[in-house]
Amino acid sequence: MQFHQLRYFVAVAEVRHFTQAADLVGITQPSLSKQVHALENDLGTPLFERVRGNITLTAAGEVLLPSARRILADTETARREVQELAGLRRGRVRLGATPSLVTSLAPPVLRRFRDAHPAVDLRVEEGGSQDLVRDLLRGDLDLALIILPAQGADPDLRVEPILRESLVVASLEPLPAAADGELRITDLRDQPLVMFRQGYDIRDVTIQACRQAGFEPSFAVEGGELDAVLSFVESGLGVALVPGIVMARRPRIRATPLAPPGVRRTIAVARRREAVPTHAGRALRRILLDHVRDAAERADLPPGVEPLRLPGRDPS
Numbered sequence: 001m002q003f004h005q006l007r008y009f010v011a012v013a014e015v016r017h018f019t020q021a022a023d024l025v026g027i028t029q030p031s032l033s034k035q036v037h038a039l040e041n042d043l044g045t046p047l048f049e050r051v052r053g054n055i056t057l058t059a060a061g062e063v064l065l066p067s068a069r070r071i072l073a074d075t076e077t078a079r080r081e082v083q084e085l086a087g088l089r090r091g092r093v094r095l096g097a098t099p100s101l102v103t104s105l106a107p108p109v110l111r112r113f114r115d116a117h118p119a120v121d122l123r124v125e126e127g128g129s130q131d132l133v134r135d136l137l138r139g140d141l142d143l144a145l146i147i148l149p150a151q152g153a154d155p156d157l158r159v160e161p162i163l164r165e166s167l168v169v170a171s172l173e174p175l176p177a178a179a180d181g182e183l184r185i186t187d188l189r190d191q192p193l194v195m196f197r198q199g200y201d202i203r204d205v206t207i208q209a210c211r212q213a214g215f216e217p218s219f220a221v222e223g224g225e226l227d228a229v230l231s232f233v234e235s236g237l238g239v240a241l242v243p244g245i246v247m248a249r250r251p252r253i254r255a256t257p258l259a260p261p262g263v264r265r266t267i268a269v270a271r272r273r274e275a276v277p278t279h280a281g282r283a284l285r286r287i288l289l290d291h292v293r294d295a296a297e298r299a300d301l302p303p304g305v306e307p308l309r310l311p312g313r314d315p316s
Helices: 003-015 018-025 029-043 059-086 099-103 106-116 129-137 201-212 226-234 244-249 279-297
Strands: 048-051 054-057 092-097 121-126 143-147 157-171 193-196 219-224 240-243 254-257 264-272 305-307
Touching (some): 003 018, 003 029, 018 029, 054 059, 092 106, 092 129, 092 279, 099 226, 099 244, 106 121, 106 279, 129 143, 129 264, 143 201, 143 279, 157 201, 157 226, 157 244, 193 240, 201 240, 201 264, 226 240, 240 244, 244 254, 264 279, 279 305
Parallel strands (some): 092 121, 092 143, 193 219
Antiparallel strands (some): 048 054, 143 264, 157 240, 157 264
């Protein structure tokens, strides 16, 4: 039993005429008759009685008709739901982002997406880049805003670098070593650091920068998320290397830039290489890239953040 055979059967049952039914479904009458006969052979019983040009349903046909109509109706419902999803009238998109990007880059992007596709379910996961990569590879996220590690991205991911940002030293009080308005990594040798928990790329970046400068950093406290780290700095526990884009939310904390070459990191949008992007996921990626381009054109990026070369605008 095949779907198109049920469709032809219902058409004949409704108009009680093979030629008219063939015109209704858009095939020739011999082809329709052949498929109805094939359905009858498959079921092992006639579905129509053909007496002197009159078409009536057999008992088997009467039993099959309501079930066939339900199958056709359910199929049409499924078709419409898929078309609605394809047209972004429904659906779901799951975005992951690091804490600094959740509070800076993600909000205006999600607002633009919501304005364009108000019926799509938006879900946001906040975490360190390593955690987000794990969730991407498990299929728990569609897209993620991550920080690229120095050794390069996971080969199972498809990544697009979009921004480069500089880290600053966050402190409660002015640091004596910053007399010229800048600090060097070596100036942190005797400073107790407030350190992020495992899984945050910024933890690895900070430790690596200190080691390259010839010393092991000392921790005043470690294990915090971004808000906790900033709160610890605000309470005077120590200093921290943080993204400059988060400092606007903490006016009590001083942000001191690092002298060149400083410590910079690359922000990228990532997705699983082998996964077929959903319609909602493609739309979110397009809106994200458009937002970065627009901000760059308006010179509206936060201090210390610069755009990278992006692919051309997608007209779709």
